[in-house]
Amino acid sequence: MKLIIGLGNPGSQYEKTRHNVGFHVVDFLATTYSMRWERRGRAMIANGTIGIEKVVLVKPTTFMNNSGEAVGELVRWFKIEPDDILVIYDELDLPMGQIRLRPQGSSGGHNGINSLISHLHTNQFPRLRVGIGRPANSRIDTVNYVLGVPAGDERIELEISERKAAEAIPLYLEKGLEAAMNLLNVDPEAQRKAEEKKRLKQERREQEKRLKAERIEQEMTSKQAASGQQEPENLSVSD
Known part of the structure; x- marks a missing residue:
């Protein structure tokens, strides 16, 4: 069994922001594979199968900076090892339209990943980063940018990236991490x-x-x- 965790912030004011791409990706998966969301502790979860793999989709409701609290509870509840989770989140240092699959690593300054590392006591867990790019105007504050709602063509590009990330999940589940990385990280x-x-x-x-x-x-x-x-x-x- 795998935990597929999308990071984001709960609430309608954050729903369409760049910071919520993790939520968007698991929502897309839930719709595609007819999974229903239900509350479990401090997260929304959806159970189902993708291919032959049993998965639990996860959206923490603790807000981004405390994502590790909800994820830690679920990891212990399902008795999952860190290498059986996949975390999906936004990445400023990747251009729009690009995704990257990695087996482990530092947070790179992402507060949600910082929280997961703190509560799981390891950084050895796979993650799928979805590029949102950096603001074209360097004077725009980073926090305002990631919590902003893209418009027009940028919104379309971001939706394409999110769909691309969602379509990478079955590949990862079927072929394994290393083979999927070789195919996706081009x-x-x-x-x-x-x-x-x-x-x-x-x-x-x-x-x-x-x-x-x-x-x-x-x-x-x-x-x-x-x-x-x-x-x-x-x-x-x-x-």
């Missing part, structure tokens, strides 16, 4: 450059083939012309 720019390099290499190969074919054709034409000049004319003599 730098889009590096991938674009690799594809461009492959395309240019293919074009050069095709160009070399064309040039070789043209040289062979020219050589054959030259040989035929030379052969024609060396043969004596077949003159017809009439009596």
